[in-house]
Amino acid sequence: MLDIAFKDFKAKKSRALMCIIGVMVCVLLIGTVNNVLYEMENGLKGDLGTVNGKLYFEKNGTGFPPYGSILNEELGDEVLNQSQVNREKSTKALFSALEGTQTDSGFSIIIVGLTPGKEQAFIQNATVNGKSSLVGEADNAIIMGSEAAIKYNATVGETITVNDNQYKVIGIMNKQGTGWPLSIDYSMVMALNKAQNISSMPNLTSTVIIIPSSSYTIQSAETSLQDTYPKYSILSEQDAEKTIDKNLSQIRIFMNMINAFIFIVSIVFIMNVMMMTVKEKTKEIGTMRAIGTRKRSIMKLIIYESLIMSVIGGIIGIILISPVYNLMGLLMGYTGIDFLSFYIPPLVLVQLLVIIFVIGTFSGLLPAYLANRISPIEALRYE
Amino acid sequence: MDGLVKGVGLWKTYKLDVTEVHALRGLDITVDQGEFVAIMGPSGSGKSTLLNMIGCLDTPTKGELYIGDEKTSDMSDKELTRMRAEEIGFIFQTFNLLPALSVRDNVEFPMRNLSGKLKPNKTNRVKRAEEVLELVGLTDRMNYLPAKLSGGERQRVAIARALVNKPKFILADEPTGNLDTEATENIIKLLHEVNAEGNTVIMVTHDKDTTHDTRILRIRDGVIQN
Ligand SMILES: Nc1ncnc2c1ncn2[C@@H]1O[C@H](COP(=O)(O)OP(=O)(O)OP(=O)(O)O)[C@@H](O)[C@H]1O
Numbered sequence: 001m002l003d004i005a006f007k008d009f010k011a012k013k014s015r016a017l018m019c020i021i022g023v024m025v026c027v028l029l030i031g032t033v034n035n036v037l038y039e040m041e042n043g044l045k046g047d048l049g050t051v052n053g054k055l056y057f058e059k060n061g062t063g064f065p066p067y068g069s070i071l072n073e074e075l076g077d078e079v080l081n082q083s084q085v086n087r088e089k090s091t092k093a094l095f096s097a098l099e100g101t102q103t104d105s106g107f108s109i110i111i112v113g114l115t116p117g118k119e120q121a122f123i124q125n126a127t128v129n130g131k132s133s134l135v136g137e138a139d140n141a142i143i144m145g146s147e148a149a150i151k152y153n154a155t156v157g158e159t160i161t162v163n164d165n166q167y168k169v170i171g172i173m174n175k176q177g178t179g180w181p182l183s184i185d186y187s188m189v190m191a192l193n194k195a196q197n198i199s200s201m202p203n204l205t206s207t208v209i210i211i212p213s214s215s216y217t218i219q220s221a222e223t224s225l226q227d228t229y230p231k232y233s234i235l236s237e238q239d240a241e242k243t244i245d246k247n248l249s250q251i252r253i254f255m256n257m258i259n260a261f262i263f264i265v266s267i268v269f270i271m272n273v274m275m276m277t278v279k280e281k282t283k284e285i286g287t288m289r290a291i292g293t294r295k296r297s298i299m300k301l302i303i304y305e306s307l308i309m310s311v312i313g314g315i316i317g318i319i320l321i322s323p324v325y326n327l328m329g330l331l332m333g334y335t336g337i338d339f340l341s342f343y344i345p346p347l348v349l350v351q352l353l354v355i356i357f358v359i360g361t362f363s364g365l366l367p368a369y370l371a372n373r374i375s376p377i378e379a380l381r382y383e
Numbered sequence: 384m385d386g387l388v389k390g391v392g393l394w395k396t397y398k399l400d401v402t403e404v405h406a407l408r409g410l411d412i413t414v415d416q417g418e419f420v421a422i423m424g425p426s427g428s429g430k431s432t433l434l435n436m437i438g439c440l441d442t443p444t445k446g447e448l449y450i451g452d453e454k455t456s457d458m459s460d461k462e463l464t465r466m467r468a469e470e471i472g473f474i475f476q477t478f479n480l481l482p483a484l485s486v487r488d489n490v491e492f493p494m495r496n497l498s499g500k501l502k503p504n505k506t507n508r509v510k511r512a513e514e515v516l517e518l519v520g521l522t523d524r525m526n527y528l529p530a531k532l533s534g535g536e537r538q539r540v541a542i543a544r545a546l547v548n549k550p551k552f553i554l555a556d557e558p559t560g561n562l563d564t565e566a567t568e569n570i571i572k573l574l575h576e577v578n579a580e581g582n583t584v585i586m587v588t589h590d591k592d593t594t595h596d597t598r599i600l601r602i603r604d605g606v607i608q609n
């Protein structure tokens with residue numbers, strides 16, 4: 001019956017084309033949405049790397065990155081003097097998003113002000129082109145994240161102007177996020193007092209980035225600091241992960257709602273076309289039944305036909321996902337995209353194959369049921 | 384000799400709201416192996432109803448119908464489908480070929496409806512289809528789609544399709560109703576040739592000219608008159 005279904009399908013090209021395009025668009029949309037979701041998850045999870053091995057001392061109820069948190073510098077100094085804290089490596093830090101600096105991908109440039117000499121607390125593992133320390137540099141010296149550098153077309157040694165302020169770029173970090181960029185990639189690291197000036201937050205800080213002293217583990221430092229400061233939050237990698245998961249799950253629900261919608265629309269679409277087909281073929285189906293074709297074979301014929309269409313459309317859709325995704329990136333201002341590269345995360349691919357199969361089968365079921373209700377006697381009368 | 388088709392006291396009653404329409408009213412019929420039977424009668428007299436019943440497309444409301452030694456009057460839909468596939472060849476007034484399939488595929492198609500040992504493999508199915516097409520003189524049209532054929536040619540394909548499973552008999556409901564005089568003559572001649580090979584033919588017709596050398600059954604108001 002598969003070969004007959006294929007011949008039927010070829011005989012009605014425009015109808016088939018409609019279905020194929022329908023499934024193609026469905027797979028393309030779902031695939032792209034899932035790709036974005038996947039990279040976002042990857043990227044945000046990657047952000048956790050910047051929290052790894054340290055604690056963020058913050059105002060209660062704030063998360064990571066610690067934008068909403070405001071602390072007095074005196075409190076910061078007090079925290080730095082606690083025995084759980086490695087004073088040499090830990091630092092007060094002011095995080096603030098620079099207004100009017102939204103990049104095409106929706107992120108703003110983040111100012112990170114910290115005590116010169118303690119850049120490692122934030123930069124950690126990033127490789128820096130140029131200098132990685134603000135010590136002995138001009139008051140307006142900055143170390144830039146990769147995406148921030150791209151946005152301002154900055155090179156090491158140059159002076160750039162952002163919101164009427166001039167900065168001397170002394171170092172540029174390599175990109176930290178794989179795929180989706182991380183907060184660190186959008187950062188401009190500078191001296192704390194400079195950051196306080198620019199964001200008009202004198203004597204204020206957002207957080208203390210804490211590296212535990214040698215007699216404490218991350219865990220024990222967190223518990224013991226929390227005991228000392230019950231009204232503040234001590235954010236660890238686990239806490240950051242929770243915040244990120246919470247944010248992600250909302251996005252995930254939203255994206256999956258979009259997916260479900262696209263999915264249902266395309267099933268209804270193909271089902272509709274297949275119902276038209278069945279109606280149109282009443283006489284043929286009746287003839288087949290009259291000359292002894294079993295109901296099961298008729299059912300197979302219809303389902304095969306809708307499967308053929310959804311598989312062809314689905315495969316074209318899958319092939320197009322990568323280029324479309326790259327094109328999206330290009331429109332969003334990413335550079336260095338390799339259009340010949342073809343990549344779909346295996347998990348997304350499996351999801352899509354299941355979707356293609358389900359669309360093909362489900363959209364054929366109702367039409368097949370209708371086809372089986374055709375009485376051969378009535379159909380033979382049908383003109 | 385026992386009849387190949389034997390109907391006893393066949394009734395077919397359609398209920399339309401409150402009124403009942405009796406398409407057949409206790410009709411008896413016997414057709415023997417190798418016969419060529421023409422069923423004639425006025426419009427609405429029940430010819431198609433009878434033919435559909437003999438063709439296992441329908442069952443009588445009352446009465447008994449045997450095909451060979453199988454009682455079809457109380458068979459399930461599944462069994463009736465098997466009977467149609469294995470024992471009966473159909474020819475329709477409007478040809479009813481499958482438009483997406485070539486002539487060869489149309490003739491090969493009924494063999495797919497067979498099951499188990501009866502079903503030949505693809506190679507043998509194609510071989511058999513070509514053999515029957517040669518019989519009806521359409522060897523040079525095998526790769527055509529039905530839309531490219533004349534009415535007479537289409538009906539030849541339909542005859543080949545009806546013959547391909549070597550059925551017990553062939554049923555034709557006004558096979559020449561959509562054909563001109565010349566094509567009609569050719570089709571009737573072909574049906575006689577098929578009959579001469581030993582095939583039983585039961586045909587419904589309005590046209591007296593198509594009934595020479597056949598046993599004529601006249602049906603009126605749901606019963607056979609002669
Ligand atoms: N499904 C049905 N429901 C109700 N009445 C029906 C149905 N099928 C057939 N009839 C009636 O049964 C009677 C016999 O119909 P049938 O089709 O057998 O006639 P026929 O002899 O083949 O006529 P024609 O020469 O016009 O084809 C008609 O009165 C018809 O209206």
Ligand SMILES: [Mg+2]
Pocket residue numbers: 430431432556
């Ligand atoms: Mg009739």
